[in-house]
Amino acid sequence: MSQPAPISLLEELTARFAAAFAGLGADPALGQVAVSQRPELGQFQCNGAMSASKALKRNPREIAEAVVVAARDEALFAELTLAGPGFINVRVTDAALAARANALAADPRLGIARAAVPQTVVIDYGGPNVAKPMHVGHLRSSIIGDSLVRLFRFLGHDVKGDIHLGDWGTQMGMLIYELSRLQPNLPYFDPALAGPYPAEPPVTMEDLQAMYPAVAARCKADEDERRAATQATVELQQGRPGYRALWQHFRDLSIAELKADFHRLGVDFDLWYGESDYEPDIPAMIAELRAAGVAIEDAGALIIPVEQPDDKKPMPPVMLLKSDGGANYATTDLATIRQRVRDLHADLILYVVDKRQSLHFEQVFRAARKSGLAGNAVMEHLPFGTMNGADGRPFKTREGGVMRLKDLIAMMTDEAHKRMLEANVAQDYPGAERAAIAHKVGMAALRYADLMNVRTADYVFDIERFTRFEGRTGSYLLYAAVRIQSILRKAAERQLAPGTILPPACDEERALVLALAQLPEALRAAADQRMPHHLCAFAFDLGQALSRFYNACHIMDEKDAARQASWLGLVTLVLRELELLLGLLGIEIPERM
Ligand code: ARG
Numbered sequence: 186m187s188q189p190a191p192i193s194l195l196e197e198l199t200a201r202f203a204a205a206f207a208g209l210g211a212d213p214a215l216g217q218v219a220v221s222q223r224p225e226l227g228q229f230q231c232n233g234a235m236s237a238s239k240a241l242k243r244n245p246r247e248i249a250e251a252v253v254v255a256a257r258d259e260a261l262f263a264e265l266t267l268a269g270p271g272f273i274n275v276r277v278t279d280a281a282l283a284a285r286a287n288a289l290a291a292d293p294r295l296g297i298a299r300a301a302v303p304q305t306v307v308i309d310y311g312g313p314n315v316a317k318p319m320h321v322g323h324l325r326s327s328i329i330g331d332s333l334v335r336l337f338r339f340l341g342h343d344v345k346g347d348i349h350l351g352d353w354g355t356q357m358g359m360l361i362y363e364l365s366r367l368q369p370n371l372p373y374f375d376p377a378l379a380g381p382y383p384a385e386p387p388v389t390m391e392d393l394q395a396m397y398p399a400v401a402a403r404c405k406a407d408e409d410e411r412r413a414a415t416q417a418t419v420e421l422q423q424g425r426p427g428y429r430a431l432w433q434h435f436r437d438l439s440i441a442e443l444k445a446d447f448h449r450l451g452v453d454f455d456l457w458y459g460e461s462d463y464e465p466d467i468p469a470m471i472a473e474l475r476a477a478g479v480a481i482e483d484a485g486a487l488i489i490p491v492e493q494p495d496d497k498k499p500m501p502p503v504m505l506l507k508s509d510g511g512a513n514y515a516t517t518d519l520a521t522i523r524q525r526v527r528d529l530h531a532d533l534i535l536y537v538v539d540k541r542q543s544l545h546f547e548q549v550f551r552a553a554r555k556s557g558l559a560g561n562a563v564m565e566h567l568p569f570g571t572m573n574g575a576d577g578r579p580f581k582t583r584e585g586g587v588m589r590l591k592d593l594i595a596m597m598t599d600e601a602h603k604r605m606l607e608a609n610v611a612q613d614y615p616g617a618e619r620a621a622i623a624h625k626v627g628m629a630a631l632r633y634a635d636l637m638n639v640r641t642a643d644y645v646f647d648i649e650r651f652t653r654f655e656g657r658t659g660s661y662l663l664y665a666a667v668r669i670q671s672i673l674r675k676a677a678e679r680q681l682a683p684g685t686i687l688p689p690a691c692d693e694e695r696a697l698v699l700a701l702a703q704l705p706e707a708l709r710a711a712a713d714q715r716m717p718h719h720l721c722a723f724a725f726d727l728g729q730a731l732s733r734f735y736n737a738c739h740i741m742d743e744k745d746a747a748r749q750a751s752w753l754g755l756v757t758l759v760l761r762e763l764e765l766l767l768g769l770l771g772i773e774i775p776e777r778m
Pocket of ligand 1: 309311312313314349350351518521536538
């Protein structure tokens with residue numbers, strides 16, 4: 186038997202008002218209830234009477250009065266009052282609030298329904314390039330994408346997070362060329378040899394990291410160098426055995442390092458496919474596209490025109506094959522869509538990629554739809570802004586312009602250590618535990634600082650602000666969660682257990698229950714808009730409501746046993762919501778701090 190989908194408090198109120206509007210012959214959609222902008226007037230408000238006035242040819246105030254009469258329900262509404270031309274302010278009874286809190290507490294999913302129709306969702310995020318330094322775009326993509334993976338999975342979808350490694354670009358040719366200069370006698374460069382080659386890589390990851398900037402700079406400055414690197418790329422792509430063997434070494438080294446670094450950040454991809462994995466599919470795809478007449482020759486190149494009559498800006502065609510026969514970034518992206526639809530049966534493909542790639546995705550999506558290779562899958566580019574340094578330029582962790590995930594993680598952890606020392610947090614714990622806490626605090630700070638912004642906005646990396654224990658920070662929320670854990674531990678030591686939640690007896694308690702009841706709306710907004718900042722904002726509001734509650738209600742000193750058990754029940758519920766929210770943000774809560 187499937188459970189009826191739980192409905193949220195806001196949905197319940199809306200349903201009542203919708204019925205009341207419908208009863209008057211108006212559009213039930215006018216019954217939409219919202220959280221009040223003016224809490225002194227009510228907890229919720231419904232403003233539909235103004236819009237109903239025209240259709241019903243009645244004065245809005247009169248309509249609002251009739252709605253209030255029709256919606257009346259003493260068990261649910263403590264107060265329905267009219268304001269202005271026809272606003273309805275709503276207060277819910279304390280008994281209804283308590284019932285709501287107890288229902289949430291009894292539900293393992295905290296009132297969040299699973300998707301009625303689960304979809305296969307492929308999330309393309311991270312996207313670092315093998316053997317090339319990461320930049321902040323890759324970092325942001327990893328953090329945002331990871332949160333969306335967690336959210337869609339919690340909502341019951343079948344989610345596949347794919348790193349889509351850049352492992353087939355010219356950087357590989359550059360590195361091969363560079364190594365051929367540095368160590369020309371390696372067997373990989375002997376054209377007479379076709380293998381087998383040594384199993385051990387001829388270089389380390391550090392070597393690659395030093396080689397890349399050197400060769401990249403020379404290629405930029407010098408035409409001959411560039412030509413040599415391109416030649417190596419072409420030979421690699423044509424399958425020259427020694428080059429393929431080197432490429433495999435470079436790729437393996439990079440993946441091992443990426444896996445370790447991403448793991449420390451708490452990001453673990455389901456799929457580690459790279460651009461190279463689609464290489465074998467490209468000829469068949471090109472043949473299909475040609476046969477369908479979608480791909481056409483143009484001055485020696487093969488293109489898919491994608492412009493549409495109502496385009497406001499120039500929309501260049503997708504360049505499938507350059508005149509030298511080489512495939513492009515877009516070609517690989519099309520082959521990737523084809524594979525995701527055919528083999529992974531994707532219904533929805535989300536691309537968490539830098540906003541500077543918007544045109545690329547617009548072109549690719551159009552080509553995928555036009556050619557039919559996307560099937561019925563929906564594709565969306567989810568662009569994001571830049572994390573800037575104090576200088577207003579994209580953030581870097583070291584001189585010379587590179588950002589290394591390792592350095593960033595170390596920086597965040599060091600800063601967390603400092604803050605913990607200042608705030609006297611965890612100072613008397615064993616060193617290993619303190620280090621583990623600092624790591625969690627640092628990662629929480631980094632993730633929260635990123636995810637709290639509207640996805641498309643730029644923001645400034647400010648490590649001092651990110652790691653504070655006060656204000657809108659990950660550390661603040663960790664602290665809130667850990668504090669509840671510690672209260673519950675103390676209570677357990679005194680044989681006190683959380684109990685049924687009683688009707689709230691003061692404003693702070695009431696406000697906390699009201700905040701708790703809004704979890705479903707926060708998750709829905711985050712999922713519908715693919716915007717994790719809704720989760721951040723909601724978690725912060727919950728944290729604030731919790732600290733006001735603590736100030737007013739002293740749980741451990743309470744004399745009334747039922748009230749005390751109720752408060753323990755209430756903070757347990759807050760903890761569970763915080764655990765869910767922080768979990769969706771990829772933030773891990775230490776056991777104690
Ligand atoms: N490797 C690419 C870059 O560094 C990002 C990949 C994004 N995903 C995609 N399917 N194109 O720009």
